[in-house]
Amino acid sequence: xxxxxxxxxxxxxxxxxxxxxxxxxxxxxxxxxxxxxxxxxxxxxxxxxxxxxxxxxxxxxxxxxxxxxxxxxxxxxxxxxxxxxxxxxxxxxxxxxxxxxxxxxxxxxxxxxxxxxxxxxxxxxxxxxxxxxxxxxxxxxxxxxxxxxxxxxxxxxxxxxxxxxxxxxxxxxxxxx
Numbered sequence: 001x002x003x004x005x006x007x008x009x010x011x012x013x014x015x016x017x018x019x020x021x022x023x024x025x026x027x028x029x030x031x032x033x034x035x036x037x038x039x040x041x042x043x044x045x046x047x048x049x050x051x052x053x054x055x056x057x058x059x060x061x062x063x064x065x066x067x068x069x070x071x072x073x074x075x076x077x078x079x080x081x082x083x084x085x086x087x088x089x090x091x092x093x094x095x096x097x098x099x100x101x102x103x104x105x106x107x108x109x110x111x112x113x114x115x116x117x118x119x120x121x122x123x124x125x126x127x128x129x130x131x132x133x134x135x136x137x138x139x140x141x142x143x144x145x146x147x148x149x150x151x152x153x154x155x156x157x158x159x160x161x162x163x164x165x166x167x168x169x170x171x172x173x174x175x176x177x
Contacts, residue, residue, distance in 0.1 A: 037062040039069075041138050043077055044130045045086035046122070053130070056081055066141060067101040073138060074099060074108055077131055089127035091118050097150075104143035106135060112150045125155055 038059040046053055058076065063069040074096050080088030090113065097109040108131075115124050128147050135145050147154050 041073055041076070042134070043081070044134055045081040045083070045089065046126070046130075048085055048087045048119075051122075054083070054086055056083065056086070058082075066139075067099065070101055070106055070108075070135065070139065070142070071096065071099045073135065074131070077134060078110075087122075088118055089130055090114050091116055101142075104141065105146060106139075106142050106144070107146045107148065108135075109148040109151060115149050115154070128154055 039062045041058055041060050043056045043058065044053050045056060060072055060076065063072055078090055078094055078096060080086075080090075080092075090110070093111070093113040095111045095113075097111055098107075099109070100107040114128070117123050118127070132145050132147060135142055
């Protein structure tokens, strides 16, 4: 073989050139992904026409603390779905009053409008359950989630069945408010 065929011979084939272009474009994209500080989170919303659950994935910027990460997730859930075919879990007026994370337990306090159904045929329990399951699914460091509406724990006993940890005796039990 002479030097002219050895030099540049690999790049003469169309497929080899395309592969190299993709490889060269992929390196900066991968570096940007790793250095960009984004995290993939899943959100569950229900279809307007069928009522079936659907999952949305969003890339959210990573936060410096676990509490801020949880706060960001709950606020994104309150914003509602991106898809126009899905309905939000909560009314638009619903806001996050407070969020506290301690010893593996998340305490989420929502405004009073979280107790109201966002559309006919839905109920607040379905929305709160979707929020509860979403937090548990996305954050492995969370052992328990306590949801409150205007400072009163919501559906405590019902959510204990969703958790893998045993229920503790509580004053309000399975009372909604």
